[in-house]
Amino acid sequence: NAGVTQTPKFQVLKTGQSMTLQCAQDMNHEYMSWYRQDPGMGLRLIHYSVGAGITDQGEVPNGYNVSRSTTEDFPLRLLSAAPSQTSVYFCASSQLDRQGNNYGYTFGSGTRLTVV
């Protein structure tokens, strides 16, 4: 019963490098999302997906790409890392009812990313 698994837990990148943050859930949830957490700003939505093959932008999508080839996985790609992307990243998943309302979010344990 793993829930939402994020890897890696910590990462240091140099400016301009690319990398992928992994997120996997084993609850067969339709909805998955990526948030970033910065001091004093709460969590802000980067990208989300309502099912395999469907993704959309959130509040702060620039500099990030996502794809959803399976229900279980929702990786987040940083194309060319910048110091402004230093943050803690959380992946979350939830189940939707027929009206599109969710029953609550399950969060991963987070990835602390530092870009130098």
Added chain:
Amino acid sequence: AQKVTQAQTEISVVEKEDVTLDCVYETRDTTYYLFWYKQPPSGELVFLIRRNSFDEQNEISGRYSWNFQKSTSSFNFTITASQVVDSAVYFCALSAQGGYNKLIFGAGTRLAVHP
């Protein structure tokens, strides 16, 4: 536009004191959901409560209680007889019907409970 405001950035109390964390939200939707999450120093996000807009009944769970008032668009969280283990950052969040329910977070309130 949807927005969640947690005006209290930091609160410091002594153990056994009661403390209330304020949350004010904005939405034009008639159906929406409100959440509280706890983030202890270890960093994970712990779900505390989910409340829909049609249920204004107050909720109590042990030392925790929540006061939902649609008239003032508030969803406040009270910890009774606080303990050191309650020290954490607490987030209030809003999710509205349809639109795939993007979760909008407040900035969080950092609660420090001292022995």
